[in-house]
Amino acid sequence: MAEITFDGVTKIFGDDVRAVDDLSLHVADGEFMVLVGPSGCGKTTALRMLAGLEDITSGALSIGGTVVNNVLPKDRDVAMVFQNYALYPHMSVAQNMGFALKIRGESKAEIAKKVGDAAAILRLTEYLDRRPKALSGGQRQRVAMGRAIVRSPQAFLMDEPLSNLDAQLRVEMRLEIARIQRLLGVATVYVTHDQIEAMTMGDRVAVMRGGKLQQCDTPQDLYDHPKNDFVAGFMGSPPMNLLRVGLDSTDGDLAVVLGAQRLVIPASYATSHALPRVDGPGVVFGVRPEDVEVLDGPSADALTTRVERREALGAEILVHLSMVDADGENAIVVNDAGAVVARPMRLVAKMGPRSGVSVGDHLSVRLNPDHFHFFDADSGVSLRKTK
Amino acid sequence: MTALETNTEPRREPPSIKKPRRVGRWILFAVMMVVAVVMLYPFWVMIITSLKSEPQFLSGGGFSWLSWSGLTSVIPIGQELLSSTIVCSSSILIILCVGLPAGFAFSKLRFRMSTVVFLVIVSAMMVPLQAILMPEFVNVTRLHLTGGYAGAVLVYAALGTPFSVFLFTTYFRGVPDELIEAGIVDGLGYFGAMWRLVLPIAVPAIATVTVLQFIQIWDDLLVGLLFIQNTSERPITVGLAVLAAGRTTSIPALMAGSLISAFPAMVVYLGFQRYLVKGLTMGIDR
Numbered sequence: 001m002a003e004i005t006f007d008g009v010t011k012i013f014g015d016d017v018r019a020v021d022d023l024s025l026h027v028a029d030g031e032f033m034v035l036v037g038p039s040g041c042g043k044t045t046a047l048r049m050l051a052g053l054e055d056i057t058s059g060a061l062s063i064g065g066t067v068v069n070n071v072l073p074k075d076r077d078v079a080m081v082f083q084n085y086a087l088y089p090h091m092s093v094a095q096n097m098g099f100a101l102k103i104r105g106e107s108k109a110e111i112a113k114k115v116g117d118a119a120a121i122l123r124l125t126e127y128l129d130r131r132p133k134a135l136s137g138g139q140r141q142r143v144a145m146g147r148a149i150v151r152s153p154q155a156f157l158m159d160e161p162l163s164n165l166d167a168q169l170r171v172e173m174r175l176e177i178a179r180i181q182r183l184l185g186v187a188t189v190y191v192t193h194d195q196i197e198a199m200t201m202g203d204r205v206a207v208m209r210g211g212k213l214q215q216c217d218t219p220q221d222l223y224d225h226p227k228n229d230f231v232a233g234f235m236g237s238p239p240m241n242l243l244r245v246g247l248d249s250t251d252g253d254l255a256v257v258l259g260a261q262r263l264v265i266p267a268s269y270a271t272s273h274a275l276p277r278v279d280g281p282g283v284v285f286g287v288r289p290e291d292v293e294v295l296d297g298p299s300a301d302a303l304t305t306r307v308e309r310r311e312a313l314g315a316e317i318l319v320h321l322s323m324v325d326a327d328g329e330n331a332i333v334v335n336d337a338g339a340v341v342a343r344p345m346r347l348v349a350k351m352g353p354r355s356g357v358s359v360g361d362h363l364s365v366r367l368n369p370d371h372f373h374f375f376d377a378d379s380g381v382s383l384r385k386t387k
Numbered sequence: 388m389t390a391l392e393t394n395t396e397p398r399r400e401p402p403s404i405k406k407p408r409r410v411g412r413w414i415l416f417a418v419m420m421v422v423a424v425v426m427l428y429p430f431w432v433m434i435i436t437s438l439k440s441e442p443q444f445l446s447g448g449g450f451s452w453l454s455w456s457g458l459t460s461v462i463p464i465g466q467e468l469l470s471s472t473i474v475c476s477s478s479i480l481i482i483l484c485v486g487l488p489a490g491f492a493f494s495k496l497r498f499r500m501s502t503v504v505f506l507v508i509v510s511a512m513m514v515p516l517q518a519i520l521m522p523e524f525v526n527v528t529r530l531h532l533t534g535g536y537a538g539a540v541l542v543y544a545a546l547g548t549p550f551s552v553f554l555f556t557t558y559f560r561g562v563p564d565e566l567i568e569a570g571i572v573d574g575l576g577y578f579g580a581m582w583r584l585v586l587p588i589a590v591p592a593i594a595t596v597t598v599l600q601f602i603q604i605w606d607d608l609l610v611g612l613l614f615i616q617n618t619s620e621r622p623i624t625v626g627l628a629v630l631a632a633g634r635t636t637s638i639p640a641l642m643a644g645s646l647i648s649a650f651p652a653m654v655v656y657l658g659f660q661r662y663l664v665k666g667l668t669m670g671i672d673r
Contacts, residue, residue: 053568074574086569090587100573147573 002064002154003029004050004187009059011045011211019045021211022059027155030185032178034202036192038234042211043191044159050189051080051157064154074103079148080157084164085140087132087147094119094128097146111150118149121180138169145180156181156188162197174201195235199223207231229284229380232373238289238318241347244377246282247275254278256285259345260325261303266369273374273383284380286373289318292349294357295364302364305347307357317355321347321365430646437642444639454639461640462626464647471622472651474536474611475604478543479597482551485544486596487589490555491581495567505556511549516609524613538614539622543604551596558592559585594662602652623648 004027011020020042027033035043048054049061052073060067068076079100087096097118098111106114119125122142132140141161148156161177162170178201181188192198198205199219206216207230215227219235226232232240245256254270255262269275276283295302305321323345349365351357374383436444443449458464492498493505523542524533532538562585570580586593608624615621621629627644630636656663 051568051572053571073571074576078572080569080572082565082569084563084565086563086565088566088569088584099570103574103579147569151573 002187003027003031004033004155004189005060005062006046006050007060007062009046009049009061010057011042011049011054012057018211020049023208023211023213025206025213025216027187027189029187032181032188032190032201032203034190034192034198034205035208036195036198036205036234037208037214038193040210041208043193043208045211046208047080047157047159047189047191050155051078052076077151077154078157079151079153079155080159081144081148081161083160085132085144085161087140087143089132092129092131093124093135093143093146096132096143097128097150100147100151114150114152115146118146121149121183122146122176137165138173141165141173142176145177149180149184153186156186156190158188158190160192161190162192163194170197177201196237199235205235207234209234225382225384226286226373227382229286229375229382232286232375232382236288238348238350240286240288240373241292242284242286242375243345243347244282245285247278247280249278256283258303259323261323263303263367264301265372269372269374272385274385275374275383276377281377283377283383284375286375287347287367288371289348289350291368291371292321292347293366293368294319294349294351294355295366298364299366301369302366305363305365307359307361307363308346310357310359312353314353316353317351317357319349319351319355319357319363321349321363323347324362430649433642433646437639437646439639441637441639451639454637454643458640458643458647461637462630462644464623464626464644466619467621467623467626468647468651470536470615470620471605471624471648474539474543474615474622475601477536477540478547478604479600481540481544482547482600483593483596485548486551486555487586487593488578488581489548489552490559491577491585493552493556494559494562495564496577505552508549509553512553516546520609520613527614533614534617535620536615539610542610542614543600543607547596547600547603551600554596555589555592558589562588591662591665594659595665598655598659598663601655605648605652 006023006025009020009023010018012018023042023046025033035046037043045054049056050063052068052071056069061069063076063078088099091099094112094115097115101111101114115128116125119128122145124139124142124146127135127139127143132143135143141164144161158177162173165173174197177190190197190201199222202219204216205219205222207214207222209230215222215231217225222231222235226235226240229242233242243256243258245258248255248257248262251262253264254267254275255264265275298304304324306324307319308322309320311318311320347365357363375381376383437454438450438452440449440451440453443451489508493501523545527533527538527542530538532541566584567577567580570584571577575583606624608628611622611625612628615625623644627641627648630641630644
């Protein structure tokens with residue numbers, strides 16, 4: 001078991017495709033680190049560099065304190081679980097699991113014992129003589145895990161191992177993998193594009209975009225204090241409402257301008273955040289759907305909205321709201337250059353399953369003032385001064 | 388009337404759709420029957436002719452085992468079958484030994500100019516044997532390899548390798564990269580991954596190359612005739628050609644020899660037919 005360190009690691013494909021750009025990340029011994037991001041963000045490339053399946057263009061990558069840039073995959077002592085499981089089709093489950101040990105030259109008795117122990121952990125004992133094609137998706141996934149476990153490696157590397165499973169099995173295997181990882185206490189780097197997997201499994205989550213690390217934090221810190229508007233929009237389902245707005249202080253209070261409506265910002269934000277001047281370029285204002293509260297009637301700090309769409313998910317309803325002007329028309333976003341963007345200001349709110357809202361209803365909503373987020377209008381960086 | 392009852396009336400397909408399909412099937416069946424007769428008729432003639440003595444063949448009637456029992460006195464059939472087997476198996480072994488790693492390299496390894504090199508090798512498939520026969524003969528003669536098996540084996544291997552490289556490359560492209568990467572992370576090198584992981588699942592491709600090359604080499608006359616000049620090492624096709632070219636050729640004996648010659652190729656083809664289809668369709672079970 002060991003810690004893993006990416007120190008300014010860069011990977012350039014061809015002449016100019018920067019798949020991973022100056023990645024610095026530390027995975028502690030026994031930690032479950034999730035790399036998450038959209039397709040093409042470089043998370044899989046980072047994992048493959050760690051496995052030794054891709055060369056490193058620059059930077060240093062170390063496992064257990066040893067720089068492994070030029071170490072062959074077989075000598076890195078890491079085990080990898082692939083997206084398509086990559087089970088050897090001509091071998092039985094037991095042979096698949098014991099293959100690495102056989103290559104290492106361990107005795108048959110030793111291999112049988114380790115395979116048996118791993119199979120017991122993974123509840124695979126009764127399938128040891130079967131070929132992979134005779135197994136279900138979940139069982140194959142467990143065999144792939146077993147192949148990693150029996151080696152007792154320094155680190156587990158997992159490349160979207162649940163993406164081929166159906167939704168229910170994915171939830172089960174999510175718990176199973178997290179359980180096994182905690183049981184074995186081996187440093188794990190887990191790649192996924194599913195932010196729910198990232199939030200539920202990782203001790204820490206590293207969010208990547210365009211080859212760059214955006215933020216690495218505990219799941220709750222990522223959710224509560226995103227460092228930029230990308231992380232804010234990526235983590236959470238449905239994502240955070242992000243509105244590009246102007247600031248106003250004509251009535252003495254600092255407020256964001258939402259079409260013809262004003263939303264007063266509590267005074268504490270002026271000290272905790274580096275908000276721009278009111279005649280500046282504005283900000284990106286963020287609020288989570290669960291912080292949009294529907295009121296029974298009009299209120300001084302409420303916004304008037306209209307229901308544009310409702311999505312019933314069973315346990316909750318997602319209501320898509322548009323900001324409404326005094327004349328009942330949708331408010332529209334005005335950008336810096338003064339050009340009108342023909343897109344109504346939209347908010348998504350989470351409501352209870354029995355909420356009787358319908359498309360076209362006018363609703364008064366209150367945004368929870370304790371959980372406002374402000375990001376720079378140009379760079380998208382959070383304006384929060386301290387975490 | 389319930390909803391169920393309203394559905395009890397049998398549904399009828401429009402006759403205009405079903406009838407042409409049935410007619411088409413019968414036409415296809417008839418065409419296949421004609422093709423089968425065309426294919427099998429020569430075998431029938433060979434079998435019938437071989438079961439006659441020379442006078443019976445000339446007179447048209449009768450039955451005799453004479454041409455079969457006396458075959459070994461007419462041509463050294465055992466030795467010629469052995470020669471054909473040696474030439475065939477040696478050539479195929481070389482073709483597989485070159486084609487398998489080359490196909491693996493072209494499909495799974497990244498190296499400079501790989502596509503160009505692959506295209507150059509595969510383009511050799513387009514060159515007909517007759518076009519390069521004389522230069523090859525000159526080269527092999529200069530190497531003093533025209534007497535025995537070696538020259539013919541080298542020529543057959545050179546002719547068959549481009550096809551095997553092409554087939555293995557396309558087959559291995561269908562093998563997921565992750566399978567090899569899993570082996571490499573597990574502790575194998577590239578050669579180990581090819582030998583222990585890819586080869587076992589490449590049986591259909593290996594069988595396809597083996598069968599197609601076996602049939603081609605076993606049935607070939609030209610290369611054997613030119614490159615194997617020792618009479619004690621000539622293959623069965625050359626032996627039969629020599630018999631046919633004789634002044635007093637026994638047609639029943641020739642037919643018997645031809646049947647014996649064709650038998651191994653038929654057995655190999657029928658035995659590996661199922662792999663052949665799979666290998667040529669380039670799929671693997673995943």
